[in-house]
Amino acid sequence: MLNESLPLVRKYWRYMAVSIISFVIGNIIMQMFKRIQRIYTGNDLNGDTGSGEVKEDHYDCDVDHVPYKDYVKFPTSDMIARSRDFYKTINLRRSVRKFSPEPVPKEIIENIIKAAGTSPSGAHTQPWTFAVVSNPRLKMEIREIVETEEEINYKKRMGIKWVNDLKKLKTNWIKEYLTTAPYLILVFQQMHSFTSDGDKRVHYYKEISVNMAAGILITAIQYAGLATVTTTPMNCGPAIRNLLGRPAYEKLILLFPVGYPAADATVPALSRKPLSDIMIDFS
Ligand SMILES: Cc1cc2nc3c(=O)[nH]c(=O)nc-3n(C[C@H](O)[C@H](O)[C@H](O)COP(=O)(O)O)c2cc1C
Numbered sequence: 001m002l003n004e005s006l007p008l009v010r011k012y013w014r015y016m017a018v019s020i021i022s023f024v025i026g027n028i029i030m031q032m033f034k035r036i037q038r039i040y041t042g043n044d045l046n047g048d049t050g051s052g053e054v055k056e057d058h059y060d061c062d063v064d065h066v067p068y069k070d071y072v073k074f075p076t077s078d079m080i081a082r083s084r085d086f087y088k089t090i091n092l093r094r095s096v097r098k099f100s101p102e103p104v105p106k107e108i109i110e111n112i113i114k115a116a117g118t119s120p121s122g123a124h125t126q127p128w129t130f131a132v133v134s135n136p137r138l139k140m141e142i143r144e145i146v147e148t149e150e151e152i153n154y155k156k157r158m159g160i161k162w163v164n165d166l167k168k169l170k171t172n173w174i175k176e177y178l179t180t181a182p183y184l185i186l187v188f189q190q191m192h193s194f195t196s197d198g199d200k201r202v203h204y205y206k207e208i209s210v211n212m213a214a215g216i217l218i219t220a221i222q223y224a225g226l227a228t229v230t231t232t233p234m235n236c237g238p239a240i241r242n243l244l245g246r247p248a249y250e251k252l253i254l255l256f257p258v259g260y261p262a263a264d265a266t267v268p269a270l271s272r273k274p275l276s277d278i279m280i281d282f283s
Helices: 002-041 078-089 106-114 136-158 159-169 206-224 237-242
Strands: 126-131 183-190 191-193 200-202 251-260
Touching: 078 159, 078 206, 106 126, 106 183, 106 206, 126 136, 126 206, 136 159, 136 237, 183 206, 206 251, 237 251
Parallel strands: none
Antiparallel strands: 126 183, 183 251, 191 200
């Protein structure tokens, strides 16, 4: 076998050597490019540990500690009823992908975002920006960006397994809800922020913090009597960020269309895991 292939190796060794060297150089350039991109977008900052190029700062180390007077203790029976009622309300939440164009008062959206802004965050850095889009032209431009990328996702980028896994949801790259829902709420993660002196402020656990805020956001949407669907606009981040004029250190994480469900909206008949499957009791 080895003897048979030796003449081939002798004949083509130059081509093989050039291919290997090109492959290695290509890889090195790709790694350098990715590193520069991460630095530019702020993704390179290790916000979870505070290490990296960020200057140490003590921007709110002098905060007073005050008695926690806002706590309300309910009778146990009320607590049981409240927790049961809340479960009943939140259990009605479904991902809705067809919306009515009926207008929604802006105040409701503002209250929902205020609720999301109560989320805990690593070292209270509050690393989120909620962009609320109701302007029809902007909604259309966002739809065009998302549909262009989603068509590539469905047809080329994501592969047959992803497409098959999504079949039960009956989704495709057409996202009519992006123009029919009265509001789009786009959640940006701030990779870092700035102190009053202009130094970079580390955002600890920024991803977990933003995702927790998003959880409160969809809970508040449901509680207010509106509907949404959690969407992850894959590969659309930079284009949408530029469209909305947001800075490079903000990364688009999630997009929520918000409004009333269309009268003919449907949802897949999915079931949720029972308590026995999701809770392990160590008492
Ligand atoms: C992180 C995350 C990303 C999601 N991305 C999308 C999405 O891009 N498009 C979509 O139609 N639904 C998306 N969904 C919604 C899920 O498909 C939906 O939550 C799931 O099918 C369960 O249905 P339910 O929300 O009605 O309980 C996403 C949900 C989560 C939590």
